[in-house]
Amino acid sequence: xxxxxxxxxxxxxxxxxxxxxxxxxxxxxxxxxxxxxxxxxxxxxxxxxxxxxxxxxxxxxxxxxxxxxxxxxxxxxxxxxxxxxxxxxxxxxxxxxxxxxxxxxxxxxxxxxxxxxxxxxxxxxxxxxxxxxxxxxxxxxxxxxxxxxxxxxxxxxxxxxxxxxxxxxxxxxxxxxxxxxxxxxxxxxxxxxxxxxxxxxxxxxxxxxxxxxxxxxxxxxxxxxxxxxxxxxxxxxxxxxxxxxxxxxxxxxxxxxxxxxxxxxxxxxxxxxxxxxxxxxxxxxxxxxxxxxxxxxxxxxxxxxxxxxxxxxxxxxxxxxxxxxxxxxxxxxxxxxxxxxxxxxxxxxxxxxxxxxxxxxxxxxxxxxxxxxxxxxxxxxxxxxxxxxxxxxxxxxxxxxxxxxxxxxxxx
Numbered sequence: 001x002x003x004x005x006x007x008x009x010x011x012x013x014x015x016x017x018x019x020x021x022x023x024x025x026x027x028x029x030x031x032x033x034x035x036x037x038x039x040x041x042x043x044x045x046x047x048x049x050x051x052x053x054x055x056x057x058x059x060x061x062x063x064x065x066x067x068x069x070x071x072x073x074x075x076x077x078x079x080x081x082x083x084x085x086x087x088x089x090x091x092x093x094x095x096x097x098x099x100x101x102x103x104x105x106x107x108x109x110x111x112x113x114x115x116x117x118x119x120x121x122x123x124x125x126x127x128x129x130x131x132x133x134x135x136x137x138x139x140x141x142x143x144x145x146x147x148x149x150x151x152x153x154x155x156x157x158x159x160x161x162x163x164x165x166x167x168x169x170x171x172x173x174x175x176x177x178x179x180x181x182x183x184x185x186x187x188x189x190x191x192x193x194x195x196x197x198x199x200x201x202x203x204x205x206x207x208x209x210x211x212x213x214x215x216x217x218x219x220x221x222x223x224x225x226x227x228x229x230x231x232x233x234x235x236x237x238x239x240x241x242x243x244x245x246x247x248x249x250x251x252x253x254x255x256x257x258x259x260x261x262x263x264x265x266x267x268x269x270x271x272x273x274x275x276x277x278x279x280x281x282x283x284x285x286x287x288x289x290x291x292x293x294x295x296x297x298x299x300x301x302x303x304x305x306x307x308x309x310x311x312x313x314x315x316x317x318x319x320x321x322x323x324x325x326x327x328x329x330x331x332x333x334x335x336x337x338x339x340x341x342x343x344x345x346x347x348x349x350x351x352x353x354x355x356x357x358x359x360x361x362x363x364x365x366x367x368x369x370x371x372x373x374x375x376x377x378x379x380x381x382x383x384x385x386x387x388x389x390x391x392x393x394x395x396x397x398x399x400x401x402x403x404x405x406x407x408x409x410x411x412x
Contacts, residue, residue: 204239
């Protein structure tokens with residue numbers, strides 16, 4: 001499924017402004033993170049609308065319709081006098097809101113405050129029985145468009161989380177996972193062996209510790225250090241290791257001293273497979289076997305070939321995890337799917353570590369934005385940031401009005 005992501009505001013349209021932050025700048029962060037998360041889940045993502053441009057309604061919706069995408073996510077951040085809080089999703093009145101509800105469910109698991117998923121009919125006589133929001137109304141039915149409001153940026157509690165990098169990743173991960181669940185019955189998406197990890201090392205360590213409290217957790221870091229050299233997703237490679245070794249309990253024919261984390265060459269009790277001198281060498285041999293299946297390129301420069309079975313693989317014959325069925329494991333029905341499914345389970349169950357005391361962002365005075373605009377325009381000669389709550393003298397007001405009058409006369 002192709003997804004197009006819209007950053008909501010741009011150019012001369014800053015969107016909401018709160019605590020000195022413009023919505024358009026916050027939206028760019030969320031849209032780029034969401035695009036990355038979806039790409040890691042093997043979605044085709046159109047990022048052409050993630051920019052600092054201001055489109056007319058017709059320009060924007062025409063671009064969305066011409067993109068070839070089936071789904072559009074328009075990312076926003078709300079504002080309502082600082083009194084409202086929470087995550088919202090808006091869907092078309094013509095849909096059942098299934099995706100909107102899935103997104104809300106996934107975000108709820110992060111413990112971010114939830115507000116609602118809803119749709120709204122237009123109040124215009126010319127748009128009877130149509131959607132209120134133009135981006136949804138003008139793209140239906142070619143594209144299913146949702147507006148995702150990550151939170152209320154003028155609410156100090158929401159703002160603290162919305163501007164924290166850990167929370168930004170946590171929220172976009174939840175949205176991406178919901179889209180993946182929604183799309184899975186609609187398309188036969190396969191999961192590439194090459195790419196970037198979705199899970200963080202801390203999530204895999206938590207999962208491993210829960211299943212085997214005797215396991216050496218540092219092996220997770222070894223996978224994350226070496227896998228990027230080969231362009232392989234470290235999280236799925238390590239999950240395959242867990243699958244092959246029974247969560248590093250080694251209950252099969254392969255034993256711990258072999259440092260063979262993927263059953264390489266093992267066929268039975270009489271042939272327990274390859275052995276490697278160190279854990280790091282064993283991990284790299286595993287990754288090299290995946291690389292042989294996923295790529296036709298030579299080994300990365302400077303790497304030593306530890307896997308003696310590398311040449312036995314038909315290079316590039318299994319670029320996706322699901323393609324390993326019947327190759328890595330025989331008969332191997334559902335082999336790759338089980339590894340991908342375990343990744344999703346860990347993603348849902350073990351949330352990334354969030355600092356207990358995230359950095360406190362000092363609120364910026366609500367009027368500073370307007371002060372700065374006047375100062376930049378030359379209508380204020382002095383910086384009054386430190387005295388914004390003090391009353392202005394008559395002389396100051398008269399001086400400002402006089403400058404405004406001259407500016408208007410010059411424009412005429």
